[in-house]
Amino acid sequence: MRPLDPASPYFVDFPGRVRALQGEMARAGIDVYLGSRLRTLSWTLDVFCPWRSFVVVPAEGPPAAFTFVIDAARVADETWIPEDRVFGFAPMGGQDQIELIAEFIKDLLKGRKGRVGIESGMSNYLPEGNLTHYEFERFRDALAGNVLVNAHDLVDRLSLVKDPGTIARFREASRIVDVGHAAVFDALRDGGWKGLTETEIAGLAALAMRREGSEWEWSFTGGNEIASGYRTGFTGGACTPASRRKLEAGEPLMVDIHAMFRLGLGDHSHNYLIAPATGRQAWHARNFTDIVALTLETYRAGISPSELAERMIGFAESRGFADDMVPGFEHGIGMMGDEWRIGMNDGPFPYWTNPDHRYRKGELLICAMQYACPEEAIGFRYENPIVILDDGCEPLSKFPLGVEVIS
Amino acid sequence: MSPLQYLTEEWRSEAERRLKAELTPERMNHITSSMSNVYLDCPDGTAKYLLFRFADGVLTEFALGTGEPPEAEFLITGSYDVFAQISRAELGAQKALMTGKLKLKGNMIKALKLAAIADRLNKVLAGIPAAY
Numbered sequence: 359m360r361p362l363d364p365a366s367p368y369f370v371d372f373p374g375r376v377r378a379l380q381g382e383m384a385r386a387g388i389d390v391y392l393g394s395r396l397r398t399l400s401w402t403l404d405v406f407c408p409w410r411s412f413v414v415v416p417a418e419g420p421p422a423a424f425t426f427v428i429d430a431a432r433v434a435d436e437t438w439i440p441e442d443r444v445f446g447f448a449p450m451g452g453q454d455q456i457e458l459i460a461e462f463i464k465d466l467l468k469g470r471k472g473r474v475g476i477e478s479g480m481s482n483y484l485p486e487g488n489l490t491h492y493e494f495e496r497f498r499d500a501l502a503g504n505v506l507v508n509a510h511d512l513v514d515r516l517s518l519v520k521d522p523g524t525i526a527r528f529r530e531a532s533r534i535v536d537v538g539h540a541a542v543f544d545a546l547r548d549g550g551w552k553g554l555t556e557t558e559i560a561g562l563a564a565l566a567m568r569r570e571g572s573e574w575e576w577s578f579t580g581g582n583e584i585a586s587g588y589r590t591g592f593t594g595g596a597c598t599p600a601s602r603r604k605l606e607a608g609e610p611l612m613v614d615i616h617a618m619f620r621l622g623l624g625d626h627s628h629n630y631l632i633a634p635a636t637g638r639q640a641w642h643a644r645n646f647t648d649i650v651a652l653t654l655e656t657y658r659a660g661i662s663p664s665e666l667a668e669r670m671i672g673f674a675e676s677r678g679f680a681d682d683m684v685p686g687f688e689h690g691i692g693m694m695g696d697e698w699r700i701g702m703n704d705g706p707f708p709y710w711t712n713p714d715h716r717y718r719k720g721e722l723l724i725c726a727m728q729y730a731c732p733e734e735a736i737g738f739r740y741e742n743p744i745v746i747l748d749d750g751c752e753p754l755s756k757f758p759l760g761v762e763v764i765s
Numbered sequence: 766m767s768p769l770q771y772l773t774e775e776w777r778s779e780a781e782r783r784l785k786a787e788l789t790p791e792r793m794n795h796i797t798s799s800m801s802n803v804y805l806d807c808p809d810g811t812a813k814y815l816l817f818r819f820a821d822g823v824l825t826e827f828a829l830g831t832g833e834p835p836e837a838e839f840l841i842t843g844s845y846d847v848f849a850q851i852s853r854a855e856l857g858a859q860k861a862l863m864t865g866k867l868k869l870k871g872n873m874i875k876a877l878k879l880a881a882i883a884d885r886l887n888k889v890l891a892g893i894p895a896a897y
Binding site for chain 1: 794857860864873875877878880885
């Protein structure tokens with residue numbers, strides 16, 4: 359068990375979060391909350407749970423964590439909840455995850471029937487962790503007489519606006535990412551790029567960031583995403599796990615690296631042109647940096663994703679590069695496991711960002727933009743966690759915006 | 766000019782003239798593609814279609830009809846009212862798709878590259894004085 363330290367800049371009031379969730383549960387008539395999503399585990403337990411895990415939140419008192427037995431002792435060591443509230447499940451009589459958790463819930467309900475909140479839905483993010491159909495049926499059978507209701511909205515609502523400790527963790531993760539970018543720049547310049555592959559760049563960024571304390575390159579997109587040459591310009595593309603491709607003179611290079619600090623996530627992309635750069639490449643680069651700068655100036659509380667997209671695509675059209683702009687400018691972010699969707703599940707397409715979501719002060723998102731011109735084998739990506747403010751936004755990564763020509 | 770009734774032969778003819786005059790093959794990125802807009806719940810109770818066919822950026826076919834639309838690379842379906850809002854520039858086509866007011870059938874990867882072109886096309890249509 360890792361005691362919480364209110365004096366730490368990274369302090370998050372996890373007991374307060376649990377009490378807030380219990381308040382929401384009471385209002386929704388839910389007796390026990392069974393969380394299975396990675397985002398819920400991070401948000402309640404303050405520990406990375408890479409194996410299938412569950413958190414059970416009773417109507418009052420501390421939550422209980424359940425994870426694969428091989429990782430249970432480590433989870434117990436790192437979470438803030440008492441050791442006797444962390445359980446490991448295993449394929450043994452009474453110890454498989456369904457029976458172990460169902461019995462625990464029945465004990466909480468003290469023999470009466472109740473309403474159990476579960477997490478169901480769909481996501482673009484593969485490790486989201488919604489209850490599977492099989493798990494649902496097994497829990498429903500094991501908890502016969504109780505009602506299982508989808509209740510993820512409770513956690514989603516409470517985790518939307520970020521507290522100062524969470525933002526401080528993201529800020530530190532972004533500082534670490536900036537160190538990674540500086541290491542990549544040092545390695546590339548003065549001919550250092552010659553002979554380097556995308557995977558090597560991913561690795562040297564990882565080493566620099568780990569030296570600064572990053573826990574891992576958290577993104578499920580292959581860790582650090584590096585693309586060179588034509589791979590920077592995939593149509594609508596915004597996912598480039600590093601390949602063994604070697605850098606070549608005259609080509610673009612996209613460096614999109616990730617760091618994690620206490621479940622806070624750093625995610626910043628920087629772009630280069632390997633010399634000699636043509637005038638046309640410089641034109642594309644200027645378009646990209648100009649629209650990124652304008653987007654960062656435009657984000658603020660009250661604006662919606664669709665309003666922002668319309669303004670930015672209008673700017674791109676006025677400058678003659680709308681054909682090269684992917685018409686999306688953000689994705690959601692929160693503590694590890696909370697990626698992609700922004701806001702609540704209240705848009706026209708279930709479990710996608712609501713294009714009319716109104717940003718509020720204290721929301722955190724990734725400003726994410728992709729410029730892609732496959733016909734000319736060129737593209738650029740911008741990603742940066744930003745905190746929404748009343749009159750603007752705070753980009754957490756401070757690495758200077760630009761497209762450097764590397765010789 | 767006095768307003769033309771939306772989705773009539775007069776309106777189609779004026780739209781074709783403007784599309785050919787204002788959208789050069791360069792502005793159309795020399796695309797070769799086709800798109801059918803299907804207008805449901807038209808004021809006369811029918812479903813209408815508007816077919817655009819481009820070859821190397823040149824508009825080669827622009828047809829208005831009722832009933833089943835001809836085969837096209839992309840099929841965009843929505844209510845008459847939604848298309849009318851787009852033609853009046855009150856609603857962006859991309860927003861209409863993002864909010865489910867329009868439905869697209871076709872390859873999304875290629876559609877992404879054509880989004881800006883579709884906006885240009887809609888902008889020309891929005892310039893036609895029309896009665897709805």
